[in-house]
Amino acid sequence: MAEPYYIPSGDEVAVFEQCHAHQLAVMLKGPTGCGKTRFVEYMAWRLGRPLITVSCHDDLSAGDLVGRYLIHHDDTVWQDGPLASAARHGAICYLDEVVEARQDTVVVLHSLTDYRRTLPLEKTGELIHAAAGFQLVVSYNPGYQRMLKDMKPSTRQRFVALDFDFPPAEREIAILVHEGGVDAGTAHALVTLTHKLRGLQDRGLAEVPSTRLLVATAKLIAGGIPLRRACYAGLVAPLSDDGSLVGAMRDLVDLSFA
Known part of the structure; x- marks a missing residue:
């Protein structure tokens, strides 16, 4: 093994x-x-x-x-x-x-x-x-x-x-590079976005994006899926069906990768 x-x-x-x-x-x-x-x-x-x-x-x-x-x-x-x-x-x-x-x-x-x-x-x-x-x-x-x-x-x-808790930013970036197959710059941008999304817990988000979701999103990007589309599918959609929360999360994605 x-x-x-x-x-x-x-x-x-x-x-x-x-x-x-x-x-x-x-x-x-x-x-x-x-x-x-x-x-x-x-x-x-x-x-x-x-x-x-x-x-x-x-x-x-x-x-x-x-x-x-x-x-x-x-x-x-x-x-x-x-x-x-x-x-x-x-x-x-x-x-x-x-x-x-x-x-x-x-x-x-x-x-x-x-x-x-x-x-x-x-x-x-x-x-x-x-x-x-x-x-x-x-x-x-x-x-x-x-x-x-x-x-x-x-x-x-x-x-x-x-x-246990989510890793600090520098360790989460290293995980994305190794597990997700993205470059360090993309990993840094994804982790920065994820920290903003986790801040929405106070607005009623029952479950914040995990490192597991972050790795899945990175794999989509490494496989050729456009960055914002990968974030919508990998980070936003799995977390909520509430229209206002989903809209707020998509706005954060768009602002992060304008």
């Missing part, structure tokens, strides 16, 4: 490495598209551990994580879920947007996030002892969460938390 491109913003690499060494679970908090998933991919590469990623959602059940019996020909066979597989084989298990899962599903994580490091399989009677190298990592976007969509304190306190 090639090294994932990641530029550290602080001491998050050192903290994660210590968590891995001491078998501590990690929680990544930050806005959508700010680099949380890429960070986990980079750390899995750096630590030499396999990575199993689960995108959490409302319908995610404990059985989806732990496993279930499946019919195979004339017999039923047990199939480990991603959490059980990671614990059994010493992988890093990454639960993306964990609070989207039901609370009764999240409870199955508890025994893996304390001194026990075990996962009971109630349907088979097996107790999996997490192999060396297993680590549980979860992420979520605090800006989206409400009282009914948040972690219980009893769950939160089982994790070491790392806060």
Whole structure:
């Protein structure tokens, strides 16, 4: 596996490495598209551990994580879920947007996030002892969460938390040059525009443009799409259907690239 491109913003690499060494679970908090998933991919590469990623959602059940019996020909066979597989084989298990899962599903994580490091399989009677190298990592976007969509304190306190945010301008420019394939001047102009668009959050924009959207826009430009058209499609249209907000964002694009 090639090294994932990641530029550290602080001491998050050192903290994660210590968590891995001491078998501590990690929680990544930050806005959508700010680099949380890429960070986990980079750390899995750096630590030499396999990575199993689960995108959490409302319908995610404990059985989806732990496993279930499946019919195979004339017999039923047990199939480990991603959490059980990671614990059994010493992988890093990454639960993306964990609070989207039901609370009764999240409870199955508890025994893996304390001194026990075990996962009971109630349907088979097996107790999996997490192999060396297993680590549980979860992420979520605090800006989206409400009282009914948040972690219980009893769950939160089982994790070491790392806060993420969008990269500073110079680092975001470097990301666009490397990931988006544009020149430094274009990258600088895109980042400057994006900072202006992020300022519209106070005007009702629910979600500001992420670094992920910025990279997608840069790729359109590098592929030959005219700059303003790429910004309309890559930065403006995905963020809102509100006519006034879309108009304000398009105005900023036009002013930036007149």
